[in-house]
Amino acid sequence: MKPVIIQPPQVDWLTGAFAQSKILSKTTRIADLAGVFADTSAWQESDPRQAVYDVEMLDSQTSEGNLFTGVTHLHPGRVGSEFFMTRGHFHSRREQGEVYFGLRGTGFLLLQPESGKACLESVSPGSVHIIPGYTAHRLINTGTAILSALAVWPTIAGHDYAALAQGFSLRVTDVEGKIQVREVQNG
Secondary structure, eight states: OOOOOOOOOEEOTTTOOEESSOEEEEEEEGGGOTTTSSOHHHHHHSOTTOEEEEEEEEOOOOSTTOEEEEEEEEOOOEETTEEOBOOOBBOSSTTOOEEEEEEESOEEEEEEESSSOOEEEEEOTTOEEEEOTTEEEEEEEOSSSOEEEEEEEETTOOOBOGGGTTOOSEEEEEETTEEEEEEOTTO
């Protein structure tokens, strides 16, 4: 009997592009990010059609024990002085963790546990980020090129954006060409 050899999905490690598989894609634009950026006036003055990030995912069955694999491509840019970022979220099932792998570009992964102090991890090609359960997370692009990160997470984890209605406790901005991190009260 001849064994069956299956060609699994492929990812280009330099660009984060998937090949040879069914891909689900979503683009998040400025208009989709109401309340995310601190400078509401600058957000309102931004082009609502401007793409902030794209997510591509391998199609997976949502059930206990299965995993999603996806790549976030976060564009460079700012709203006011604040760098482009993903919406950020907790998992609906808080105990579920996630892993990010930096593919290209530079920026930060903002981590904020339910109880505890927020921190930033540098994201760059080759970086590996273990996101524990009970921790909100957001990507921030501080560079001039697209920041791409591959992520793997349980299909049953879900996303809880509402828990962050007050925002994260850290903001990352560009002040006269220098990256500044500041703590904020209630997001």
